Amino acid sequence: MDPYEALGVSKTATAAEIKKAYRKIVKESHPDINPGDKAGEERFKAAAAAYDLLKDPEKRARFDRGEIDASGQERPEQHFYRQYAGAQDNPYRGTQGFDDYEDLSDFFASFTRGARAERGGAGHDHMHGGFHADGADMRYRLEVSFMDAALGGSTRITLPDGASLEVQIPRGIADGQTIRLRGKGGAPIGKGRPGDALITVSVAPHKLFxxxxxxxxxxxxxxxxxxxxxxxxxxxxxxxxxxxxxxxxxxxxxxxxxxxxxxxxxxxxxxxxxxxxxxxxxxxxxxxxxxxxxxxxxxxxxxxxxxxxxx
Structure with a gap:
């Protein structure tokens, strides 16, 4: 879903307008406030994902330029595979052209079949056609209290998909540092490794210290x-x-x-x-x-x- 539509703002909205729209949706639709409201929960999830993207000026600019999608992932270079498949130095180039494949999964299946043929058929994966990829690292921001940053602690964060994740806050962590939770990121393809969750910490100010x-x-x-x-x-x-x-x-x-x-x-x-x-x-x-x-x-x-x- 388009993040601007999810928050109900225009593409020219200011950062303050985006934040205000998100807070309104949280107050109206958060699952803890309206348990059992599935429509509200879906609206909250969409708004949370949209706000995570648009509150970051760099991510917002990249989305507006079409470099990343609404989930923050890199958009594929659509013409790369087409150009490579037809290149003279492509070792897997054959009589069948790129346009003859119905979708990219067929292309990768053919690609990996050729590679397996050279290896004697080793490593076949029926589910993914032999293609493996690590899951994407997912980035989040988390505000912690001054005392938790100084002495350590733990908290839970709600992810854009509604799931929750427990985060152990190391003692002595400073503003802007990142906590890495291995295996808590995007799902892999085939036998790839799950991605990591990278949580950038923002330390709240204290009234005395x-x-x-x-x-x-x-x-x-x-x-x-x-x-x-x-x-x-x-x-x-x-x-x-x-x-x-x-x-x-x-x-x-x-x-x-x-x-x-x-x-x-x-x-x-x-x-x-x-x-x-x-x-x-x-x-x-x-x-x-x-x-x-x-x-x-x-x-x-x-x-x-x-x-x-x-x-």
């Missing part, structure tokens, strides 16, 4: 008195809260390092670090007592932290 390689960075707000006097304060980490010591005279931007509290390293029994960036936050309201104290302190102890700053 930011990833920097194998390290985790978090901004920790502290009060003025904690910065001046020092303190023991609690800081969140991806494996639970821990206490850190804020040194006396701490400044905003100062970074404390927590060893082994970062991202789990793939294939290793080790983890990166957590970087705790301090940020001094003034009280929501400055009362007269604090203002008078600071004014008196400034008279006796003023200093210029911007000294030496020149353009």
């Amino acid at each position: 930011r990833r920097e390689g194998d390290n985790i960075r978090v901004t920790l707000p502290i009060t003025i008195d904690e910065a001046i006097l020092g303190a023991k304060v609690e800081v969140p980490t991806i494996s639970g809260p821990v206490n850190v010591t804020v040194p006396k005279g701490a400044s905003s931007g100062q970074v404390l390092r927590l060893r082994g509290r970062g991202v789990a390293l793939r294939g290793k029994d080790a983890r990166g670090d957590q970087l705790v960036e301090l940020k001094i936050v003034a009280p929501p309201k400055v009362d007269d007592a604090l203002a008078d104290f600071m004014a008196d302190w400034r008279k006796k102890n003023s200093y210029d932290p911007r000294k030496g700053m020149t353009a």
